[in-house]
Amino acid sequence: METKVKIIERVEQGEKMVDIARSYNMNHSTNGMILKNKDKIMEHVKSVVPMMSTIISKKHGKVMEEMEKLLSVWMQDQQQHQVPLSLMLIQEKAKSLYEDLKKKHREESEGSPFNASHGWFHRFKTRADLHNVKVSGEAASADTVAARQFPEML
Template sequence: MAPQQQNSSSDASAPKKPRKSITMEVKYDVIKCSEKGESNTEIGHALGLSRTTVVTIVKDKQRIPKHVQEAAPMKATVINMKQRSQNVVEMEKLLLIWLEDQNQRRVPVSLSVIQEKARELHAAVVKKSGAGSASEEFSASRGRFNRFKSHANLHNVKLQGEAASADSSRKFP
């Protein structure tokens, strides 16, 4: 009987190449380079990717820009700028920075504190922009805050508040 030959591709002693995850930003760069007319091989060499990986990314170019746009924190705010005034957009950017600062300091915030800060920031932005926008109304409502959270892509904002009080009229034996 003839000895069996081992297939070199299934050799257990050969080191496996580790998988490399590619961020959406890198994929977006691949698509932009491809649209400029660069070849897949050139793109692969420039970004340290294989040609087949570049080809796969370019084939999936319909989905990637949409995903990058949705993943960016304030991109939705910029897109919806026609529906909201520039003052509100600026106030939301400042409020986001303030919230991140409070979060890093581990300072608990309540909805009322966030609403008050939003009112202060909006008044400051209106004052800075001039008298022409003084007629603009702003209400820091719960619904506006929930829309702000979705615009800013905030998922883990923990609001601190007062706990419900106990029923003092009930007597225990």
């Protein structure tokens, strides 16, 4: 559709149909059909919501980007040393790195707090291309007393 609109615009600007057809490597009769249906094409384009308006994205700050890079390196190192990774361990490491980097980059210390949610972790795995990372489950076997004492020991 985008190509058809560009062809229509180029014809309206006075460019020859033969030259336009060559630039798109298509037959000039195809351009003729596009021009014949110009009104329908333009009506359709105006009625359709642009694709870019349906994409929701959030730009990560400098601290978040650096934290995710460091976390990715740490996770790969842990895997090479065959250390089992749990979601809870990864989340704690992410929070720790984030807080350290936030102190380092004072200008970005404002904003919503980072809580390393399950959703963040799954999106992080996709962004960092860590599809082969195995995370062991701990929900049933978690030692909550040891987990509370661990940050103090660390």
